[in-house]
Amino acid sequence: MGWLEGDVALISGAGSGLGLALVDRFVAEGARVLALDRDADRVRSVEASYPGKVAGIAGDVTVPTDNEKAVALALSVFGRLDTFVGNAGLFDYGARLVDTPMEALSRGFDELFAVNVKGYLLGVKAAVDALIESGGSVVLTASVASRNAGVGGAVYTASKHAVVGLVEQLAFELAPNVRVNGVAPGFMRTDIRGPRALGLADRTLGSMPDLDELARALLPMQFLPDPSDYTGHFVQLASRANAAATTGVVVECDGGFSVRGMGPPPGQ
Template identity: 50%
Template sequence: MGWLDNRVALVTGGASGLGRAVVRRFVDEGASVGVLDVSADGLDDLEDELGNSVVTIAGDVTRLSDNETAVERTVDAFGRLDVFVGNAGVFDDNVTIAELPEDDEALAKSFRDLFDINVLGYLLGAKAALPELVETNGRMVFTASGASFAPDGGGSLYVPSKHAVAGIIRQLAFELSPTVSVNGVAPGYVPTDLSGIDSLERDEGGLIDESEFDPSVHPAGIVPTPDDYAGAYVLLASEENSRPMTGTIVRANLGRDVRGIGAVSGRALEFVTDGLDGA
């Protein structure tokens, strides 16, 4: 018996990375899963791997109609919807405010491109899933981040977007209680290919490469995989195992909270030093 036997979930951004690990684990725990993702190739590969346990929908989380189609296709395939997982996201390649585009239009486009996916996409998915979740007293689970609580987990666009996700979780938990439970998972470092946004025109990789990650600076002392985080989503998707929880964000951040942020980061110190030069 699995924790999600006979449950039906919909996961956005589930064709790769952390989302794919969540989909696999949900299926292992007995769930049937709808997957909404922009990558048709990734979805085809997921279907080849998991077969009839999944139904895939190619679409854009920033369109309400695509989210509604994903809900409809999932319910048509499996008869109900118990869990919505908002997970699709993009990264800002650690861009600082000084490095943001100078042009008004370019700056606004970079902001919209990231916030439309990381924030609006979650709201649209939740809105589309809500009528079905009301019928099943269902659950919403959102991918937050260590950057939902502290700086230095991204740049000047990504970190505010993930703070907004924490606000979505708390507000929807307040609005939808007691009918629908709303919680989140805040992973720490995840060695996965999180897409950037083209409008920033940055060439460097968005996340720390696994070979550059030093596990000794975190109390957990491990280099985690996407699979390591999937269990937290299973917990929050399982009514039996997280019934008292709503408005909760599980902080799976390798023990960073007990370590503290510590010294000023290298990038921050560099800008402070630059600001003093010539003063």
């Protein structure tokens, strides 16, 4: 029997990368999953992989009604909701403040924060009544950039620091009925996109040929994790039996990046 036997989870950004790995792991742990993704083809694919165990819906996490429709579908199909996993995200690929034109910076900020922060907030808001009823939980995807500079650019780093604030504030607000935690993964190969306003809509981490070498050079663990390597922390935090007293926590799993850092500043 898995750690999530009988539970129902709503996972955003569920069609690829870490989100898809989370669907795989949650199903393996006994959960049924409502998969929310902006790409309808990916939604159909993940549904087809798990008939009867996964229901999917195409939607935009930045749109309030799309979040409400996802929760309503989970309740309609599965009858309950135990965990909301906020995972959809954008990455700015290290876009530097001094190199980014003012108008692009402004629009890029709005676009990225709408997904990485507002999308989480709207998802929790849509799910909160169902989660209170089930005594459930929230798990938000933070990042190694939630605690460290130099991984993304200023916009991404600020957004992931904001996720930590959301975890702590919502854990305070929703106690004792709903636990709220986060997981801060490090490097992985995914197809996470960047803001269209910054010209990064088609760029992916998976397209970076030197990502494996970079991970080996920067991480004390000296390997590039797969998205599936991070899923266990989400499962534990979602599990009532294994995290009943845990709320307001962000679990860092960054291959040791935080204890090594980026090395001394240039010229030292």
